[in-house]
Amino acid sequence: MRSQLQNEILLLQGFRPLNSAAVDLGLGPVKDAFPNASFPLGAVHEFLSPTAENAAVTSGFIAGLLAPLMRSGGTSLWISTSRTLFPPALKNFGIAPDQFIFIDVKREKDALWAMDEALKCGALAAVVGEVHDLSFTASRRLQLAVEQSRATGFVLRRGAGNVGTTACVTRWKITSLASEPIDDLPGVGFPHWQVELLRVRNGRPGAWNLMWERGAFRPVYKLPPFFHEQKKKAG
Amino acid sequence: MRRFVSIWFRHLATDWFTLRRPQLRVMPFVLRAPVQGRMMVMAANACAQIKGVHAGMALADARAFVPDLEVLDDMPDLAxxxxxxxxxxxxxxxxxxxxxxxxxxxxxxxxxxxxxxxxxxxxxxxxxxxxxxxxxxxxxxxxxxxxxxxxxxxxxxxxxxxxxxxxxxxxxxxxxxxxxxxxxxxxxxxxxxxxxxxxxxxxxxxxxxxxxxxxxxxxxxxxGHEEEPIQPVQPLEPYQERLPCLEPVTTATAIEIALQQLLETLCLRLRNEYKGLRAAVFKGYRVDGKVVQADIATSRPSHNVKHLFKLFEIKLPTLEPALGIELFQLEAIKVEDHFPRQDKLWEGGGGLEDERLSELLDRLAGKIGAESIHRYLPTEHYWPERSFKPAASLQEKPTTIWRDKLRPIQLLAVPEKIEVSAPIPDYPPMLFRHQGKVHKIVKADGPERIEQEWWLQQGQHRDYYHVEDEEGRRYWLFRLGHYDDKTYQWFLHGFFS
Incomplete structure (x- = not known):
């Protein structure tokens, strides 16, 4: 009875369950933070990335989320005013870069307009917008657009400006962590991130450590340091 | 009683050549073409005919008749x-x-x-x-x-x-x-x-x-005992619609109504003929004799009134009615075949073939320009900046595969110079300074040497290192030139995720 009521409330809040709920983004334990334990598709997500390094990590995380969405041949748009994304690198995340269409605009206003138009079109797997600032009004427009078309939007906020309230469903911050060695070999290992879910509507915010290993997310649970030493001794 | 006129063009092909080069009028000339390995006269002009040259003769014979004979190549299908x-x-x-x-x-x-x-x-x-x-x-x-x-x-x-x-x-x-x-x-x-x-x-x-x-x-x-059917030519009617106004109109609403009406009639005709327009011009003839116009282009043939109206809608504010527009004209400049596609029973994942996608791109191109829309295909180059090329269309397929080499997700358009301290040749640097901040390198991979493609560009090779600093941030650095050259430089080129 209570869960039914909860679902009805979610529906009223524009949080419709998708018929394509089968799409699993492979987020593992992060899923439990969302209502209905499924990543909210058909919504706008906001990512904070104050530095260039942050932007790189966030683009990687978004690419990891997009890979399952685009696996069936879907197309995505990458809208930006100052794009540094290197298309061939998307292949590392299992996305064919030719399935991406890049829109490079000069003004922030045009980027938001293009994102709004793209989100209204139901033919896209996802729309990624790189902007510096996102006002509440602009985020509200985007949210209204996706409620009609059920498209998924990712807003990558570059720059360390003040972060106000937005109408986005979630707010994330991804920071890089020391990479996990591959089979205890020296050198740079698999990408390793701290994924912070700062805000989520009707869910529980939290922080997780995830790594991108051979085309999938894998949660990393911090083990007490003595475990490593024991393992070393045993090995 | 029926009446017929038969017109005989006595020198059709040669007359056409004479029209293009008037000096040929007074010269004997023939048109030649190879027939079964021999050069034959296909047509001769009046001057040449007087001297005994006629079509069907071998060219050598004709030259023997008229030594100063001008010879031109015949054009097949000209007639x-x-x-x-x-x-x-x-x-x-x-x-x-x-x-x-x-x-x-x-x-x-x-x-x-x-x-x-x-x-x-x-x-x-x-x-x-x-x-x-x-x-x-x-x-x-x-x-x-x-x-x-x-x-x-x-x-x-x-x-x-x-x-x-x-x-x-x-x-x-x-x-x-x-x-x-x-x-x-x-x-x-x-x-x-x-x-x-x-x-x-x-x-x-x-x-x-x-x-x-x-x-x-x-x-x-x-x-006249037997009927002979003739096949008359039918000139192609231009895809053009006109709408005169009883009174000159000045309001935006009136212009929109005119556009809507013209689009509906034009698209009805296009749909019946299985055509779609690729480019169109909407013109307004003003009372003061000037013409204002708005033009659109689509990325694939379309006869969708709603879509085309949206494309024009962005441009309509640029039409100045001034004292009033008295005649509207809509013309499809470029028309292509457009056969109806079988609709999918369920909503597809939305591939590149989706019409909604091309309609979206048309709208974006209308406002921010087609040059700001990019799609990339792989090319056979190792040099990072040349490893992809812009695609000509949405439908273009890659001719080669995307390489699965580890590459930074963010690549700087211009590599930034950094100061580096590196211990021994070909070892990754110990630390580097970028924008006044010192990064101590903890882990590193490399070098990956990428040579200049000398047939495209001269210059030194790059030795790339994939490094990670003590805070876990990952960078792509390269050294331009050999370590023992004393002229080498270090650059930061990208950020890994």
Whole structure:
């Protein structure tokens, strides 16, 4: 009875369950933070990335989320005013870069307009917008657009400006962590991130450590340091 | 009674060459083409014909006749194209004008001649106007196409055959005038039948037995016993719609209504003909004599009113009505085939083929310009900046695969110079300074050497290192040049995720 009521409330809040709920983004334990334990598709997500390094990590995380969405041949748009994304690198995340269409605009206003138009079109797997600032009004427009078309939007906020309230469903911050060695070999290992879910509507915010290993997310649970030493001794 | 005009272009191809190069008018010249390995004369102009050169001669023979003969290459299909254009022009004389290959036109002029004051002035006008255009023609008018054809080519003046007298006109002509096959004509000549009236009285059964059914058909067509259908040319109507206004309009709403109406009629026609427009212009003729216009382009053929209206909607504010627009005109400049696609039963994942996607891109291109939309395909280059190329269209497929090498997700357009301390040659640096901040390198991979492609660009190679600093941030650094060159430099090129 209570869960039914909860679902009805979610529906009223524009949080419709998708018929394509089968799409699993492979987020593992992060899923439990969302209502209905499924990543909210058909919504706008906001990512904070104050530095260039942050932007790189966030683009990687978004690419990891997009890979399952685009696996069936879907197309995505990458809208930006100052794009540094290197298309061939998307292949590392299992996305064919030719399935991406890049829109490079000069003004922030045009980027938001293009994102709004793209989100209204139901033919896209996802729309990624790189902007510096996102006002509440602009985020509200985007949210209204996706409620009609059920498209998924990712807003990558570059720059360390003040972060106000937005109408986005979630707010994330991804920071890089020391990479996990591959089979205890020296050198740079698999990408390793701290994924912070700062805000989520009707869910529980939290922080997780995830790594991108051979085309999938894998949660990393911090083990007490003595475990490593024991393992070393045993090995 | 039906009336037909047959126009014979005596030097169709050579007249066309003369029109393009007027100095050829007084020179003997021929058009040549290889036939079974020999150079043959395909056409000769009037000057050359006077000197005994005619079509079908070997070019060497013609040169022997006329030493200063000008020789040009023949253009195949020229006659067909020229005659089609001339037939379309002849619609000024009659609505039914047909091409009559290889060197003539056939007009069905039933009920047209009286507008020119009778057959003779009508025919004279046709000949005069074609002469002004530069073509040497002979035209005849008769009751049947066959008789008109025969008289135009073989008859004597006058070439106007009165109604009902075409049989008399045909009788004294040679059998070639009946449009027969060459071997039939040859056989008739062998038998001494040099004029039509010599064999017209013969029993039809024996004529059919000796010369075949085709001979009988041609004879009947010339004499009017058998109907001869002609295929008139139909000029392509431009995809254009006009909407005059009773009163000049000035408001945006009125312009939108006009556009909507024009689009609906144009798209209805396009849909019925399985066409779609790729580019269109919407023009408004103003009271003060000026013309304002807005143009759009689509990435694939479309006849979707809603979509096209949206494309125009962005441009409409640029139309200045001033004192008012009194006439609207919508024209599709570029039209392509557009066959209906079978709709999917379920909503697809939305691939590149999706029409909604191309409509979205059209809208974006309309506002922010088509040059800001990019899609990339892989190319066979290791140099990072050259490893991809812009795709020409949404449908273009990659010709090679995307390499699965580890590459930074963010790549700086211009590598940034950094200060580095590196211990020994070919070892990754220990620390580097970028934008005033020192990064101590904890882990590193490399070097990955990428050589210059000397056929494209000269310069030094790059040794790339994938490094991670103590805070877990990952970078792509490279050293330009050899370590022991003393002129090497370090750069930061990208950020890994």
């Amino acid at each position: 067909g194209k020229l005659l089609k254009r001339l037939a379309e022009w002849c619609i000024r004389f009659t609505p039914l004008a047909a091409v009559d290959l290889p060197d003539g036109l056939l007009l069905d002029v039933t009920g047209c001649a009286h507008l020119w004051g009778g057959d003779a002035p009508y025919l004279a006008d046709i000949v005069r106007r074609l002469n002004i255009r530069g073509y040497d023609v002979r035209a005849a008018i008769a009751d049947t196409p066959g008789a008109a054809w025969a008289v135009a080519r073989f008859g004597k003046e006058p070439l106007v055959i009165d109604s009902g007298r075409h049989i008399e006109a045909v009788l004294p002509l040679p059998p070639e005038a009946l449009r027969l096959e060459a071997e039939v004509v040859e056989r008739l000549h062998k038998l001494g039948l040099r004029r039509i009236n010599q064999f017209i009285q013969m029993p039809r059964a024996s004529l059919r037995r000796r010369f075949g059914q085709h001979f009988i058909m041609r004879l009947d067509q010339a004499l």
